[in-house]
Amino acid sequence: MTDLTKLTLAEARDKLKAKEITSSELTGAYIKEMEGARALNAYVLETADKAAEMAKASDARLQKGEGGPLEGIPLGIKDLFCTEGVRTTACSHILDGFTPTYESTVTSQLWRDGAVMLGKLNNDEFAMGSSNETSYYGAVTNPWKGKGEDKALVPGGSSGGSSAAVAARTALAATATDTGGSIRQPAAFTGTVGIKPTYGRCSRWGIVAFASSLDQAGPITRTVRDAAIMLKSMSGYDPKDSTSVDQPVPDFEKALTGDIKGLKVGIPREYRVEGMPEEIEKLWTQGIDWLKAAGAEIVDVSLPHTKYALPAYYIVAPAEASSNLARYDGVRYGLRVEGKDITDMYEKTRAAGFGAEVKRRVLIGTYVLSAGYYDAYYIKAQKIRTLIAQDFKQAYEKVDVLLTPTAPSDAFGIGEKTDDPLSMYLNDVFTVTVNLAGLPGISLPAGLSARGLPLGLQLIGRAFDEETLLRTAGVLEEAAGFNAEPDAWWRA
Amino acid sequence: MTQEAASKLIEGATGAWEVVIGLEVHAQISSNAKLFSGASTEFGAEPNQNVSLVDAAMPGMLPVINKKCVEQAVRTGLGLKAQINLRSVFDRKNYFYPDLPQGYQISQYKHPIVGEGAVLIDLPGGEMKTVGIERLHMEQDAGKSLHDQHPSMSFVDLNRSGVALMEIVTKPDMRSSEEAQAFVRKLRAILRYLGTCDGNMEQGSMRADVNVSVRKPGEPFGTRCEIKNVNSIRFVGLAIEYEARRQIDLIEDGGTVDQETRLFDIKTGKTRSMRSKEEAHDYRYFPDPDLLPLVFSQEWVDEIAKGLPELPDEKRERFIREYALSPYDASVLVSEKAIASFYEEVAETSDPKAAANWVTGDFFGALNKAGLTIESSPVSAKQLSELINLIQDGTISGRIAKEVFELMFDSGDDPAKIVEEKGLRQVTDTGAIEKAVDEVIAANPDKVEQVKEKPKMIGWFVGQVMKSTSGKANPQTVNELLAEKLGVSSDN
Amino acid sequence: MSVDQNTVRHIARLARIAVTDEEVAPLAKELSSILDWVEQLGEVNTDNVEPMASVENLALPMREDVVTDGNIQDQVTKNAPGADDGFFAVPKVVE
Numbered sequence A: 001m002t003d004l005t006k007l008t009l010a011e012a013r014d015k016l017k018a019k020e021i022t023s024s025e026l027t028g029a030y031i032k033e034m035e036g037a038r039a040l041n042a043y044v045l046e047t048a049d050k051a052a053e054m055a056k057a058s059d060a061r062l063q064k065g066e067g068g069p070l071e072g073i074p075l076g077i078k079d080l081f082c083t084e085g086v087r088t089t090a091c092s093h094i095l096d097g098f099t100p101t102y103e104s105t106v107t108s109q110l111w112r113d114g115a116v117m118l119g120k121l122n123n124d125e126f127a128m129g130s131s132n133e134t135s136y137y138g139a140v141t142n143p144w145k146g147k148g149e150d151k152a153l154v155p156g157g158s159s160g161g162s163s164a165a166v167a168a169r170t171a172l173a174a175t176a177t178d179t180g181g182s183i184r185q186p187a188a189f190t191g192t193v194g195i196k197p198t199y200g201r202c203s204r205w206g207i208v209a210f211a212s213s214l215d216q217a218g219p220i221t222r223t224v225r226d227a228a229i230m231l232k233s234m235s236g237y238d239p240k241d242s243t244s245v246d247q248p249v250p251d252f253e254k255a256l257t258g259d260i261k262g263l264k265v266g267i268p269r270e271y272r273v274e275g276m277p278e279e280i281e282k283l284w285t286q287g288i289d290w291l292k293a294a295g296a297e298i299v300d301v302s303l304p305h306t307k308y309a310l311p312a313y314y315i316v317a318p319a320e321a322s323s324n325l326a327r328y329d330g331v332r333y334g335l336r337v338e339g340k341d342i343t344d345m346y347e348k349t350r351a352a353g354f355g356a357e358v359k360r361r362v363l364i365g366t367y368v369l370s371a372g373y374y375d376a377y378y379i380k381a382q383k384i385r386t387l388i389a390q391d392f393k394q395a396y397e398k399v400d401v402l403l404t405p406t407a408p409s410d411a412f413g414i415g416e417k418t419d420d421p422l423s424m425y426l427n428d429v430f431t432v433t434v435n436l437a438g439l440p441g442i443s444l445p446a447g448l449s450a451r452g453l454p455l456g457l458q459l460i461g462r463a464f465d466e467e468t469l470l471r472t473a474g475v476l477e478e479a480a481g482f483n484a485e486p487d488a489w490w491r492a
Numbered sequence B: 001m002t003q004e005a006a007s008k009l010i011e012g013a014t015g016a017w018e019v020v021i022g023l024e025v026h027a028q029i030s031s032n033a034k035l036f037s038g039a040s041t042e043f044g045a046e047p048n049q050n051v052s053l054v055d056a057a058m059p060g061m062l063p064v065i066n067k068k069c070v071e072q073a074v075r076t077g078l079g080l081k082a083q084i085n086l087r088s089v090f091d092r093k094n095y096f097y098p099d100l101p102q103g104y105q106i107s108q109y110k111h112p113i114v115g116e117g118a119v120l121i122d123l124p125g126g127e128m129k130t131v132g133i134e135r136l137h138m139e140q141d142a143g144k145s146l147h148d149q150h151p152s153m154s155f156v157d158l159n160r161s162g163v164a165l166m167e168i169v170t171k172p173d174m175r176s177s178e179e180a181q182a183f184v185r186k187l188r189a190i191l192r193y194l195g196t197c198d199g200n201m202e203q204g205s206m207r208a209d210v211n212v213s214v215r216k217p218g219e220p221f222g223t224r225c226e227i228k229n230v231n232s233i234r235f236v237g238l239a240i241e242y243e244a245r246r247q248i249d250l251i252e253d254g255g256t257v258d259q260e261t262r263l264f265d266i267k268t269g270k271t272r273s274m275r276s277k278e279e280a281h282d283y284r285y286f287p288d289p290d291l292l293p294l295v296f297s298q299e300w301v302d303e304i305a306k307g308l309p310e311l312p313d314e315k316r317e318r319f320i321r322e323y324a325l326s327p328y329d330a331s332v333l334v335s336e337k338a339i340a341s342f343y344e345e346v347a348e349t350s351d352p353k354a355a356a357n358w359v360t361g362d363f364f365g366a367l368n369k370a371g372l373t374i375e376s377s378p379v380s381a382k383q384l385s386e387l388i389n390l391i392q393d394g395t396i397s398g399r400i401a402k403e404v405f406e407l408m409f410d411s412g413d414d415p416a417k418i419v420e421e422k423g424l425r426q427v428t429d430t431g432a433i434e435k436a437v438d439e440v441i442a443a444n445p446d447k448v449e450q451v452k453e454k455p456k457m458i459g460w461f462v463g464q465v466m467k468s469t470s471g472k473a474n475p476q477t478v479n480e481l482l483a484e485k486l487g488v489s490s491d492n
Numbered sequence C: 001m002s003v004d005q006n007t008v009r010h011i012a013r014l015a016r017i018a019v020t021d022e023e024v025a026p027l028a029k030e031l032s033s034i035l036d037w038v039e040q041l042g043e044v045n046t047d048n049v050e051p052m053a054s055v056e057n058l059a060l061p062m063r064e065d066v067v068t069d070g071n072i073q074d075q076v077t078k079n080a081p082g083a084d085d086g087f088f089a090v091p092k093v094v095e
């Protein structure tokens, strides 16, 4: 028997279809890995029994030659996705014990297509963070360690549970969400592939909201092909989400032709930020060379408002969050701390239920929306957003896709940046522009840092042109030939 | 200042004061389902029964707008002769209250669906006045908190949460409680004509926030107080009367009016302050990122306009023109769509002026006395027109007709049937009347003597003859015969 | 410092988050440093720029006026920390 957890999603799918393996075997192997990797703290809830049951049902369908595109594939689900009858907390104390009576649209599509749920994955509380250290359930540890180091590193965030689980092979793939880089940055930190599709491509219904105009679901996977397969199942118009876009979902896997001859790739000069480590710069240049070698044409482009994306994001996202999180009031679900009157109950509940970073952002958001500040902050930031979107629009008149680094550094140590919110925020400097403009972006592993840690390259596409994005990513992946793996130090 | 305007002033110790009134009327949009969810709007369900996961603000739930509610708002805007905005925006109004599950109300703030318009109000004595409409916007209703069910707890029912409301804001154009009441009455009539709100104030389908200030005539506006949620036309009047007097007394005693929200207490007939000043709200409005701007075409508006019914003002004009009614009668008849339709049905087959007299006179009187609405009237329009025609063709006298009407109202029988069964047909046979006249003259020789001195006594003889014929004798014939036989002139 | 301690208390009150006296000073410092940093947006001339309303330039989709939901009182109150007779129960609200 092959080592089942070594298979990519595409390989496993083919073997399941060919009845070379069963989902029960595959899922069993993953349950074993999941239970053996608790040291990573990637899962906040394991649903092994449910997984075994779903695998059995998948096998029955596969046996009859039936089954969907993900039939029998064991997945981890970010705790931001509401799962019917399975505790969902967004890794916040304030949603203590909350068990939805409903299933998010994205996960329901995964189950429709035959996938199997292994459990709920850790994330930064309400997806607010870039290191998965703000979770009520504690930090996730990156499976990767620096060469000769024993220091525990962050897996990136907010989808740190997802990136760690996929990197440590405790899930074949995982769902994730990205508001400012929360799929792509953790993918970069863990040597995995993460795609944030165009805003409106995936339904937000049933996903705990952080910042509604920026949030998008997407997968974290081992390969670009796996990302294409997952994305197809996760995508699609949903009449229950008014911002969901009624566009046909292409067969993304078919886009992976390996042919990018004549493709115009833009290199935005403003992404060459001050103080960027040389190895990141080098990797970027390497990426350019790979694409050139594959027949792409490289074009210098300018995105002049890039520098203002991060501060604009830190107005818009907290503003929306301050309002989105107002529903956590101790009345209808989750935590309640009793008080002497209703206001006291609210204040105590929210003080106890939210962690420091969430409070910080709720307060910032409350401030920038409050009387007298709204125009100076919120409206100003939304105008900057318009300018950023225009920058991209102009660039796409000349190019088909943009190439940038994913993150300004490799994975840092747990606790290293928790005292300095601003230095933490800077992690998203290359990813956040994409959310502000609603565009698709993908991160793929392209090399190792001097410390032996994964580094990612990011491709940014036109709205609803995930196909070009995936096709280009496939070529880069092939050229990079990234096959490094972390040592399995976490195995119990 | 006109004489009418002067008569509305309120006398204070320091001279005359003018009260300035603006209204914000919340009218529930008639629809099957809620504004942003598929739950029913039906009144009187079990607690939390007409509640969807969206209305309860469960994590990850999203709003999707009900097209009918938009159409109803447009219809209403057209009925108010107002500007229809083809692009409007939904904002979030953020505040905490247990019956506001999201922690914000979805409303329209900067860009409402309907702009400026005008309503013509009918005042006593046939006076008309235009009240300006500032705007109409759509918003969600809140749930209901019950405070008197438990010593230390309040109970929350979300059945109304998310029901669609139109908030109709007037300009500060009203100058007396009568004008404000006339406005609400007229607005209610327009909404009911349009079918966009049932106008049922007892069930809370319509309620008014009343802004009241006072000033010396010709001076700038004074500081206003907002009296919240007044739920009957009568209370609108009482609240204004009380509040205007309170403000006048306060200022005349050397005090100043604080801008504040007040409540009208129906038990005491007084208004009282609702919130302390430190609780001043900062609603932090911003566009709801879960909803795109609401955009529709002029063609759609034109389509809706085509389906608009004849409204009270147009109907009133037509009644005056077509039926030669007095402006007063016309106003009364168009005040309710059902009354106007009833009247028109009567007038279709009988004399329109007689029909107006009957509908506004005996018919309304009988309905009022019995506490019935026009919809539950025991006398149909067809029956009333038959009755009028029986008078018109001389079958019965006007006096007998009143008797017949009472019998119709009690039994629901046709007038012809009652006239036949009770033998109420008018006697026009001169021979029979002459016989009765002769009998009366023969039986009262003393009165015959007296009438020669006092010709007015002929009335007594008429009465006696009518009595002996049970009122069925044609009064004209009786008069003529008596005059002739008694030798007095009949026209005194 | 753009945010003083009173402002922290005020916005915490608006956001209904209790803050202890010890929390106020560090919060004022953190929030100030974030707000000072976003001040750089002032460098950009946005005079004739429309604020972004939505990333897609689409009109709001509308649904038909049909009752498709509700009658799930058990689901609605299932997770409630306080519920009684189908109602949510909260500490008494005084108006």
Ligand SMILES: [Mg+2]
Binding pocket: B024, B209
């Ligand atoms: Mg109001």
Ligand SMILES: [Zn+2]
Binding pocket: B026, B139, B167
């Ligand atoms: Zn309102």
